Amino acid sequence: MPIPTPSEIAISIGPFQIRWYSLMILLGILVGQWVASRAARVKGENPDHVVGFLVPAIILGLIGARLYHVVSAWSFYVQYPELIPAIWRGGIGIYGGIAGAILGILIYARWQKLNLLRWLDIGAPGLLIGQAIGRWGNFFNQELYGPPTDLPWGIPIDKAHRLPGYESDSYKYFHPLFFYEFLWNLAGFLVLMWVLRRFGRRMADGDLALTYLVWYPLGRFWLEGLRLDSWTIFGIATAQWVSGILMLAAVIVLLYRKRPKLVAPPAAEAGPGGGTVAMTSALPDAEPPVSVAASQQDASAQGTAEASGPGQEAPRT
Numbered sequence: 001m002p003i004p005t006p007s008e009i010a011i012s013i014g015p016f017q018i019r020w021y022s023l024m025i026l027l028g029i030l031v032g033q034w035v036a037s038r039a040a041r042v043k044g045e046n047p048d049h050v051v052g053f054l055v056p057a058i059i060l061g062l063i064g065a066r067l068y069h070v071v072s073a074w075s076f077y078v079q080y081p082e083l084i085p086a087i088w089r090g091g092i093g094i095y096g097g098i099a100g101a102i103l104g105i106l107i108y109a110r111w112q113k114l115n116l117l118r119w120l121d122i123g124a125p126g127l128l129i130g131q132a133i134g135r136w137g138n139f140f141n142q143e144l145y146g147p148p149t150d151l152p153w154g155i156p157i158d159k160a161h162r163l164p165g166y167e168s169d170s171y172k173y174f175h176p177l178f179f180y181e182f183l184w185n186l187a188g189f190l191v192l193m194w195v196l197r198r199f200g201r202r203m204a205d206g207d208l209a210l211t212y213l214v215w216y217p218l219g220r221f222w223l224e225g226l227r228l229d230s231w232t233i234f235g236i237a238t239a240q241w242v243s244g245i246l247m248l249a250a251v252i253v254l255l256y257r258k259r260p261k262l263v264a265p266p267a268a269e270a271g272p273g274g275g276t277v278a279m280t281s282a283l284p285d286a287e288p289p290v291s292v293a294a295s296q297q298d299a300s301a302q303g304t305a306e307a308s309g310p311g312q313e314a315p316r317t
Contacts (some may be wrong), residue, residue: 003155003176008140020140022088024133029058032130035193039122042200049112053119056104061097062087068096072231072238089141094131094220095242101127117206124212125192131216132185138178146175146226153179163228177223184219191215204257213250217243 011018033054037047069091070077070084077084105123109116138144142161148154154173162171192208192215221243224230230237 003153005142005156005158006140008142010140019088021137024135024137024140028130028133029054031133032126034126035129035189036123036126039125039193039196039200042196043118043122044201045114045118045122049108049114049119050122052112053105053108053123056107057101057123058104060104061101062092064100064103065092065094065097068093093239095239095246098127115205117209121196121203121205121208124209125189125196128185128189128192128212128216132182132189135178135182135185139176144178144181145228146177147228149173149175151175155179166228175226177226181219181223184223185216188212188215188219207254207257210250210254213246214254217247217250221247 006020008019008021009017010020010023033050036050036053040047040050066085066087072093073091083089101123102120105119106116108114109119135144139155142157145155145157148166148171150173153176155176156172157166157174159167166174192211195203195211196208221240224237224239224243227237230239232238233241
């Protein structure tokens with residue numbers, strides 16, 4: 001039986017209401033903070049800095065996420081500008097949120113003189129589990145769904161929340177894209193935590209964050225192709241453009257950082273008298289090494305013998 005869609009409101013006391021969407025975002029932040037604190041210990045860093053990073057990261061992340069969404073749906077918000085700050089009604093863009101959060105992390109890292117790349121590594125698993133939990137807010141808001149489906153895990157969408165063209169009663173259930181992304185993010189979180197625990201202190205700073213920038217965009221690229229309300233550029237969803245660019249850039253940087261290092265040839269050894277001896281031991285038929293000083297003495301003796309003429313012995317030195 002398909003999963004019924006619950007109410008958007010979690011708590012209602014008179015005019016005061018708390019939405020499930022807000023609670024899911026808050027829960028995602030709290031769990032992400034706990035995970036980041038554990039990751040900081042694995043990396044040998046002070047976990048007390050996690051809260052310090054969170055404050056600017058959350059503020060700038062929410063601003064960036066909301067701006068991304070508003071720009072993507074500008075034709076709607078230009079008619080209802082009073083709804084632009086109404087983030088509690090839903091509508092955030094994760095890539096705008098990531099950009100804002102990174103800016104907040106950069107500000108705090110420079111202020112505290114901390115290693116930016118290492119702290120991006122520390123935050124990556126927490127970000128993924130936070131995204132996974134936060135996606136359930138889309139379920140309560142009846143958003144982030146895909147095309148109609150007869151699969152048993154399809155979800156009903158009220159007509160008030162359906163996109164134009166899907167109001168017909170013939171459409172009953174839709175693909176729960178939010179749930180697909182939840183599973184993808186959860187799997188990515190487990191992968192990053194395994195990598196962190198196994199290779200944490202041996203990994204180069206920034207590698208785990210780059211792995212996140214491969215994993216998440218890969219799943220998002222696929223899911224964005226199933227969305228019915230994507231913001232497009234040249235007929236391709238904007239999030240697919242961003243996902244593809246981020247994923248490609250992260251792969252290139254990872255491969256560049258892991259390229260084999262060129263080994264310099266062995267330096268020549270100093271021979272007797274300060275001369276330099278050629279390294280010939282690797283050659284099977286090489287003559288024994290001769291020092292520069294010895295060769296100069298031989299050349300001097302030979303020149304003196306030639307000057308003395310036949311039958312004359314060269315002076316001994």
